[in-house]
Amino acid sequence: MKNKNLFRLFSVLILVSSMLLQIFSFVGCEKEISPGSVTASEYRIVVGKDMTEIQDYAAKELRKYLYQLSGQDVEIVTGKEGMDLTNAFVVGTLETNSLVASVQGQLAGLAETGAKGHEGEQGYVLKKIGSTLYIAGTDDAGVLYGVYGLLDDHYGIGFYFSGDAIPEEKKALTMPEVDEAKTPRQYMRGILPWTNFPQSATVYSMEDWIFIIDQMARMRMNFLNIHNYNGQGGHNEMYHSFEYNGILPRNWNATASSGHVWSGPGWDVNEYRFGAADLFDDYDFGTDSTLHNEYLDNKSVAAKGTSMFQQVIDHAHSRGVKIGLGLDIDIVMSDYGVAANAEGLPEAQAKAVMEHYDNLDVLLLFTSEYPNLPLWKDCYDRIYKTVKEAGSSMQLAVSGWGVNSEIANYVADDVIVAPISYYESGMVDGVETYGEDKEYWGGPWMERDFNSSVYFYPYRMGLDLCSVNTSDSVTSPGTIPSYQTNKDTMAGLFTLSWRLTDGVDAKMMYIAKAPWDLEGKYKTGRDVYEEYVRKCYGVGLPEETVQNLTDLVNEDEATVVPTLWSECLGTPSFTGADRSSDIKSLQSMIDRVDAAISMSSDNGCIARLGKLRDRLVCAQYYCKLDQSFGSTDWQHLQDDFRIWAQSFMTRVDDISSLGNVQSSQNRFVQLNYVARETELRSQQEIKAPLNVEVKATESGAMLTWEYEYGAANGFNVYRNDEKVNAEPLSGTVRNFFDTYNGEATYTVKAVVLKDAVLTEGVASIPQICKTGTSNDHAPQLIVVSPPTSVRAGQNMSINVRILDDNVYEELQATLYYRALGSDAYTAKAMDRRVKATFTADIDSSPFEDTGIEYYVVVSDGKNSAVWPATGGEDKLNAVCTVAASADCTAPLTPANVQAENGKLTWSAAADDVFQYRIYRSDQPSFTPNSATFVTYVEAGTTSFKDVNRGFDGKQLSDKTYYYRVTAVDRNMNESIPSAAVKVDVTDLDPLSNTPFMLADEQKESGNTTQEGSSTGTVVGWTKVNGYAKFSGLNFGNGSYNAVEVTYAADGSSGGGMEIWIDGPSAADGGTKLGEADLFHTGGWNIFKTVSILLEPAVTGKHDIYFVYGPTFGTSLYCYNLDYFKFIDMPESSETDLVFDTEDMMAYRASSASDMREEGSSITNFGNIGDRIVLGDGIRPVENGTVITDNVSVTDTLPGYTGVPYIGVGNTAGIGFTYLNVPAGKIYLAYDKYYAASERDNHKFSVYVGDSTTPIVIDLKESTGSDWSLNQFSILYKDTGAVVTETCDVKFTLEEQPSNAHWGLMNVCKLFVTQSYVAEQVVITYSNTSDMQCSLYLNGTFAQTITLPDSGGEETSLSIPVSIENACVEFRIEEEDFAANDNAKGTIYSMILKTKSE
Secondary structure: OOOOOOOOHHHHHHHHHHHHHOOOOOOOOOOOOOOOOOOOOOOEEEEOOOOOHHHHHHHHHHHHHHHHHHOOOOEEEEOOOOOOOOOEEEEEOOOOOHHHHHHHHHHHHHHHOOOOOOOOOOOEEEEEEOOEEEEEEOOHHHHHHHHHHHHHHHOOOEEEOOEEEOOOOOOOOOOOOOEEEEOOOOOEEEEEEOEOEOOOHHHOOHHHHHHHHHHHHHOOOOEEEEEEOEOHHHOEOOOOOOOEOOEOOOOOOOOOOOOEOOOEOOOOHHHOOOOHHHHOOOOOOOOOOOOOOOOOOHHHHHHHHHHHHHHHHHHHHHOOOEEEEEEEOOOOOHHHOOOOOOOOHHHHHHHHHHHHOOOOOEEEEEOOOOOOHHHHHHHHHHHHHHHHHOOOOOEEEEEOEOOOHHHHHHOOOOOEEOOEOOOOOOOOOHHHHHOOOOOEEEOOEOOOOOOOOOOOOOOOEOOOEEEOOOOOOOEEEOHHHHHHHHOOOOOEEEEEEOOOOHHHHHHHHHHHHHHHOOOOOOOOHHHHHHHHHHHHOOOOOOHHHHHHHHHHHHOHHHHOOOOOOOOOOOOOOOOOOOOHHHHHHHHHHHHHHHHHHHHOOOHHHHHHHHHHHHHHHHHHHHHHHHHHHHHOOOOOOOHHHHHHHHHHHOOOOOHHHHHHHHHHHHHHHHHHHHHHHHHHHHOOOOOOOEEEEEEEOOOEEEEEEEOOOOOOOEEEEEEOOEEOOOOOEEOOOOEEEEEOOEEEEEEEEEEEEEOOEEEEOOOOOOEEEEEHHHOOOOOEEEOOOOOOEEEOOOEEEEEEEEEOOEOHHHOEEEEEEEEOOOOOOEEEEOEEEEOOEEEEEEEOHHHOOOOEEEEEEEEOOOOEEEEOOOOOOOOOOEEEEEEOOOOOOOOOOOEEEEEEOOEEEEEOOOOOEEEEEEEEEOOOOOOOOOOOEEEEEEOOOOEEEOOOEOOOOOEOOOOEEEEEEEEEEOOOOEOOOOOOEEEEOOOOOOOOOEEHHHOOEEEOOEEEEOOOOOOOEEEEOOOOOOEEEEEEEEOOOOOEEEEEEEEEEOOOOOEEEEEEEOOOOHHHOOEEEEEEEEOOOOEEEEEEEEEEEEEEEEOOEEEEEEEEEEEOOOOOOOOEEEEEEEEOOOOOOOOOEEEOHHHEEEEOOOOOOOOEEOOOOEEEEOOOOOEEEEEEEEOOOEOOOEEEEOOEEEOOOOOOOOOOEEEEOOOOOOEEEEEEEOOEEEEEEEEOOOOHHHOOOOEEEEEEOOOOOOEEEEOOOOOOOEHHHOEOOOEEEEEEEEEOOOEEEEEEOOOOOOOOOOOOEEEEEEEEEOOEEEEEEEEEEEEOOOEEEEEEEOOEEEEEEEEOOOOOOOEEEEEEEEEEEEOEEEEOOHHHHHHHOOOOEEEEEEEEEOOOO
16 A cells, blocks of 8 residues: 555654754765675766755666666765776766766757757766766756666666566676767657546556656656546546635546446446455555545545645656646536636636646646537636736646647647647647647557557557558558657657556557657667567567567557457447457467467566466457357356456556456446346346355365345355265355365355255356365465655555465465665565555665665465566565655644544644545554555545445444554655544434445445535445345334435436345345335436335334335446435325426526526526426436437436436437326427527427327427537427327427438427416425515416525425416516516425315
């Protein structure tokens, strides 16, 4: 995990001593350490006495890599005039190290080279004169890049986001003959890891950012560009937030449980199959900034995100890397209730960026993917003005999906044009498109989220050629030819990607090296892949094999395409197509890799070849699944799917490839494998146990499984088809230990009492396990974002994930570490965080001068493995550089840490506190470390309530936990921890709003992030027969006859709900109290509260089960559950009629009225002619309330909440049918936007019941919408149709409109008028001043109604009326409007109370 630099008291003394030493030595926290066994060498690294922190880091990095190459530790010394420079690497600039004056002429020559306006920047000279090698930079960055250029181009190290490729065999250190001077062609060079999907920056935590930035510097990149969604599809990502009109929407990044809006479903990581759950070390998978936020308010959540990104900026600057933040400025969250260019909004957005990030380098103003250019221009003008008036030093750039020349010409001259390409691997000709005077940065794509792949090879997105379509008939130049076109005129180069490694590893290398390639080495993709193969796969291999592997990764792998599906699309089903040719071709490639592995003696190359092999296996087994999974029987269901799923797990080498494990599980395992498993199991009379897992131990096998509660009388366990238990196990048992030595195949069968006879069901899917002495499978270590640098005085933290077939208890991990070049290692047993994940923290203070050499050994009790693959005593190990820091002083410990009602509070710490870190254990004397780290909060937050789930995703079972809090400054120095505070998990109060996310147990559901919910987290993914269980709810002596449930469901979902006590079914000893139908609310983020009546009323103490199903509509899922509350509902008349906005018609007399009908309210009621009519409203639900014909239902009309709509095109014959329409007069609610010439002849034929004679309605009128500005409005049309008895009503577009337009209109509701009887109306409303309206009955004025000023708060008013079989409507007449003086109100609901008997 994360961090965790805990200063004990003696460390304070060391810090004081080190501060005194700063007076006499280099600025920073350098400490004198005993030379001990440090081996002296004939070589030295000579630095200047005035070196900067970056130059100090560069020298230490040089020392590290020379040591890894040769085994020789090269001492770093401070240079003096006249000193002997034999065998010296002289490092620095002219300003900091006068000894580099020997290459002063070449340095001066660099002043005229490089990008226009940035000549000489980042330049370096590498020159060997005699036995001295000079590494001289024109600036700090140049020194750093000179070191890495020497190591990469002349010592043969490969720097990649997957890690460093260093030959395992160490050779005697020599100096290369080198004489070169370089500046990069582009002064900005980097990456844009796109946030939204799990394979990218969406899930980065601080250790991931640090690793990626460090590798960027090693690759000589200097620009990390992050795009942050703040509105697209409800995504409001963590690194930008702003308050407007008192509204601050909730920030969140997509996690495993939340999924993402681009058709990415959520799933609980602890439900993952085939061993994948072992890779995850918390209750959910995502960035630290978005986890454990369930009880934080929106302000605290936003501050978590911005504080992390500020630390990212600070660390990047310490490595010479600049940071860009990109925002779609023409889209904002719907929470604001206004367009992106509303008064003061762009200004607030710009000010928030400058306030949160005082040292941000570049702000990129994106046009959104489907831009509204007039709106964007307005926003741009105002943001530009705000930034310039503030005197900010950050650069401004315009970006977007292929920025056109209109936008480029519109923006100011000092605004950079930095588009991402239009879904292509190439770039436009900058001069041709934007002219010579515009500064242009190219942004090619490495892979695509459609018509390509983020799982396999990045098909169709080549370095040489890009295929625009699936048939390859339309192509465009790839990255290399388009770079060649732009290389001398383009000032910046960055690339969009999701993955950073795996299939794009070599392509990333090209982006990094092309600007430095003054020699023209990389003319084709083959040149790039050949170098990659030589460094990563080919050390020591015959030249023929190197060329063979180059052919494979450059050409052959791209020829077999398992699928062109990618992450932004819905998960495809397998096709059943004949893939035998593809399977054969991929097997041939696998064989070639196997041959190379058998010849290699370099363990690093063998490990990397293994991951290439896994990628090919992944592609091959996708083809196998595509061909035959749909016909695979129960017994063999896991055979191919297990291999395919595990091929993602075994090639994890960074955070983006771990994200692909999430994606493959959430999508294909959940939606395809589990769905097929469920389908086959539904056909079994006595169902087989599910999720059978068999883990090996030293003496046998431990089996666990799942089964429906109360559905089996017992279980039998089989080993190699022989039953091993003498009598059936209890029906409540879900595990069994089998004492056995050897390899065995296990199955489990349920036993059910049928016709008075115990009968066995179908066997579970077989599981193979090697136990005892037969266990010959070594564990696999996975280290994501290993520490390669750490600030002086802080902890080096390493986290290990283990894939193994043994029980967790037998897994162990040991960290071995020492000072660089010393003799003895220290062994440290790593702490288990959860399951098969382990952590260790090493204080870096004693290692500032040397760095930390380390490796990890894991064992399952019989077999062991090492990381890195080349590691071990006196082998090629990992090394962590300890970087000097001018500030090593930790802040003071937080004071007054207390706990009450399960919530931690503390006093704000003094000093420069930037964050607080929170740790948890079930032991009071625990030491805070990576294994106990929970989360952090920003300095302005001084309280925290934990989510009630452990790192394993299970409910925290005990009632007592202990927490400690530390303070952290901006440099990530951490205080001494607070004393442990006991936190008792409080009993839930069923009589107050209780979040469903706190359920003690869930089945067929899981917690997930959801915009619009009360806490930001709901119980989602609810499937039929699942439930949320709350244990031991105490109702006391009261009697409660109803429960209020707040939920949301989109137009394709909804479902029944049953309330049970003491068991989820009668078979489990439960009693059903009540049930209700929870219909769709208009969207997963549109929440509605319903009351479910209970009989008998609940009293005393009980376990409560909320049981899901059946589903309504086409979705697998029922609803999102937000919170519940038990109530004592007063008796009411069964004939009282309650109207929410669905059963009201908000009739606007003209498009000039701004009255709006939302899912839960009607706003701005008060314009002349406004009418609210009571009746039966029918919102469209596909295959529920409507059947469509070549049109479709969409969840929510843009700009509205809870208003689904039918999008109607312009083709004759299309239409829709409303089902079971009640008797009454019919109105149609629609939305339409056209210019005047396009309003004619938009005619529908309306067929009522069986009638073949249509009523024709002509929808000429625009509703006042302006789709180009993302503004939508609804009008009602009187269809002229009257239903006399319940029937279907069909609408058909009989002829194509004369002025065809892609989107003719949107249909939002069918409304039917009704007649009512009542003596009282209760109106629930809000307003800010008195307002009046007129009550009309059957079209005749009845009385004036006044709604008193509610102060903006929701309130209810009961009004006596006399309604006798009348249509009821409320109007704003001219007299009302005049009396109101423009006052308007919001209507939430109405109740018509019937006459008493």
